[in-house]
Amino acid sequence: MRNLVIVLGDQLNDDSAVYDGFERNKDAVWMAEVAEESTHVWSHKARITLFLSAMRHYEQRTTQRGYCVAYRRLDDRTNTQSLRQELLRSIAQFKPSGLVVVEPGDYRVREQLELAAKEAGLALEIRPDRHFLSTVDDFRRHAEGRTQLRMEYFYREMRKRYGVLMDGGLPAGGEWNFDKDNRESFGSEGPVGVPVPLEFKPDRITREVMDLVADRFGRHPGSMDGFGWAVTPEEAEQALADFIEHRLPWFGAYQDAMWMDEPWLFHSRLAAAMNLKLLDPRKVIAAAEAAYRSGAAPLAAVEGFIRQILGWREYVRGIYWTQMPGYLERNELGATASLPRFFWTGKTDMNCLRQVITQTLDFGYAHHIQRLMVTGLYCLLAGIDPKQVHEWYLAVYVDAVEWVELPNTLGMSQYADGGVMASKPYVASGKYINRMSNYCKGCQYKPDSCPMTEMYWSFLEKHQEKLAKNPRMLMQLKNLKGRDANSAVQR
Ligand SMILES: Cc1cc2nc3c(=O)[nH]c(=O)nc-3n(C[C@H](O)[C@H](O)[C@H](O)COP(=O)(O)OP(=O)(O)OC[C@H]3O[C@@H](n4cnc5c(N)ncnc54)[C@H](O)[C@@H]3O)c2cc1C
Numbered sequence: 001m002r003n004l005v006i007v008l009g010d011q012l013n014d015d016s017a018v019y020d021g022f023e024r025n026k027d028a029v030w031m032a033e034v035a036e037e038s039t040h041v042w043s044h045k046a047r048i049t050l051f052l053s054a055m056r057h058y059e060q061r062t063t064q065r066g067y068c069v070a071y072r073r074l075d076d077r078t079n080t081q082s083l084r085q086e087l088l089r090s091i092a093q094f095k096p097s098g099l100v101v102v103e104p105g106d107y108r109v110r111e112q113l114e115l116a117a118k119e120a121g122l123a124l125e126i127r128p129d130r131h132f133l134s135t136v137d138d139f140r141r142h143a144e145g146r147t148q149l150r151m152e153y154f155y156r157e158m159r160k161r162y163g164v165l166m167d168g169g170l171p172a173g174g175e176w177n178f179d180k181d182n183r184e185s186f187g188s189e190g191p192v193g194v195p196v197p198l199e200f201k202p203d204r205i206t207r208e209v210m211d212l213v214a215d216r217f218g219r220h221p222g223s224m225d226g227f228g229w230a231v232t233p234e235e236a237e238q239a240l241a242d243f244i245e246h247r248l249p250w251f252g253a254y255q256d257a258m259w260m261d262e263p264w265l266f267h268s269r270l271a272a273a274m275n276l277k278l279l280d281p282r283k284v285i286a287a288a289e290a291a292y293r294s295g296a297a298p299l300a301a302v303e304g305f306i307r308q309i310l311g312w313r314e315y316v317r318g319i320y321w322t323q324m325p326g327y328l329e330r331n332e333l334g335a336t337a338s339l340p341r342f343f344w345t346g347k348t349d350m351n352c353l354r355q356v357i358t359q360t361l362d363f364g365y366a367h368h369i370q371r372l373m374v375t376g377l378y379c380l381l382a383g384i385d386p387k388q389v390h391e392w393y394l395a396v397y398v399d400a401v402e403w404v405e406l407p408n409t410l411g412m413s414q415y416a417d418g419g420v421m422a423s424k425p426y427v428a429s430g431k432y433i434n435r436m437s438n439y440c441k442g443c444q445y446k447p448d449s450c451p452m453t454e455m456y457w458s459f460l461e462k463h464q465e466k467l468a469k470n471p472r473m474l475m476q477l478k479n480l481k482g483r484d485a486n487s488a489v490q491r
């Protein structure tokens with residue numbers, strides 16, 4: 001055998017760079033399901049199901065396309081449940097001359113592959129991942145010479161480079177950013193006519209995986225009931241079409257809003273499909289722009305949505321790969337408290353946390369503001385050790401892969417990187433949550449004196465010396481004196 005071509009569980013695009021120069025009579029695809037990937041953090045059952053089912057569908061598709069796939073199943077009797085060990089065993093069996101892989105999405109996995117290659121005395125060729133619209137080197141070049149990194153400038157470069165939402169060299173509508181038109185709340189009447197998103201009934205492969213997960217990971221958190229995530233590229237494209245037609249027009253306005261027992265609202269639910277590479281971000285961006293050009297969706301909604309994918313998603317990947325491995329150890333605010341047990345049960349008397357954690361355990365999903373301004377806010381204010389916070393987020397969301405989860409958690413949400421990712425700590429009092437949701441209506445506390453608000457003041461007091469150096473925090477610190485929580489509603 002010439003090359004053993006490694007495909008990881010989040011690399012399921014049929015046009016992956018691993019197939020460049022692939023010769024069917026010389027090379028073979030290698031994939032392995034190993035328990036280690038579900039236990040290194042205590043993964044949600046729906047997350048495990050999604051990865052394993054999508055991998056098994058990929059194996060089926062790839063075999064049908066005429067490739068030879070060496071596939072290790074989790075329930076194979078001899079499976080060592082370690083990626084490195086399984087790779088070494090396959091190397092001993094097939095005796096390839098080399099190994100090929102596309103850039104993994106996780107530093108830890110990359111290290112394991114490198115170690116296995118070294119142990120076997122083989123070269124490991126790591127190819128750039130062309131699923132993304134920018135490379136890590138593009139990001140490095142962007143960052144060079146800048147004293148402060150900000151997503152906005154990176155995003156504008158990407159818009160120009162790919163001609164996205166551009167009219168004759170200028171941004172469509174004359175502005176780069178329509179945030180001022182977005183970020184509304186629902187008002188007391190709540191959301192009206194939220195469309196039910198398209199879900200996919202588990203097929204035979206998914207049902208088999210669900211049985212396996214129930215058997216092997218039954219004590220893991222979360223539920224698989226109602227599992228309806230896309231596990232193939234076809235399903236992912238249907239989910240995209242469903243979002244563009246039924247939810248995109250309202251995405252911008254309500255992207256920050258939250259409401260009791262409404263887990264999806266107008267969000268796309270496409271992160272998992274994109275992160276597993278079942279869906280190409282170019283297709284998502286093109287479909288959104290087409291909706292604007294045809295008049296089906298307003299510019300503010302489309303720009304707000306595209307910014308998340310062409311901007312944030314690419315940007316955080318650059319942060320991850322240019323900051324690792326030291327990034328994982330950062331703890332700027334010296335937070336050391338333990339993650340409360342209720343993060344795994346949802347049993348707390350704070351209704352905002354109860355709502356978001358229960359929804360997370362039920363579906364493996366919460367939208368950005370729920371992650372940032374409810375669970376993330378609590379952890380930041382309570383001084384929870386950022387590594388424990390990171391491990392929770394990596395475990396409980398179906399879309400969690402470390403390259404995207406870590407900068408969002410440790411950087412954006414916990415400010416543990418001291419401002420590499422976010423220009424200030426995202427802190428607010430309970431009044432912000434009250435403004436953006438109806439959670440406080442169902443809570444035994446009142447937002448102006450609830451634990452979230454009390455912790456907010458304590459946080460400002462405790463860190464005021466450090467925060468005073470940041471001009472963006474001055475207003476909040478000024479109001480610390482009079483404890484005017486109305487100043488703390490902006491995120
Ligand atoms: C603490 C924390 C942890 C997070 N962990 C993850 C994670 O593990 N995986 C993940 O994909 N996203 C993560 N995010 C970003 C964001 O919350 C999710 O991408 C989004 O909620 C997924 O739901 P959706 O597909 O309905 O997204 P939508 O709200 O519909 O947004 C559209 C798309 O934009 C992209 N996107 C939006 N915000 C971000 C962002 N901040 N960074 C990168 N991409 C973004 C996603 O691909 C998403 O599918 C995290 C955010 C926070 C605050």
Ligand code: SF4
Pocket residue numbers: 350351352353429430431433434439440441443444445446447450451452453
């Ligand atoms: S009152 Fe405070 S604790 Fe209760 S839901 Fe509102 S913000 Fe959360």
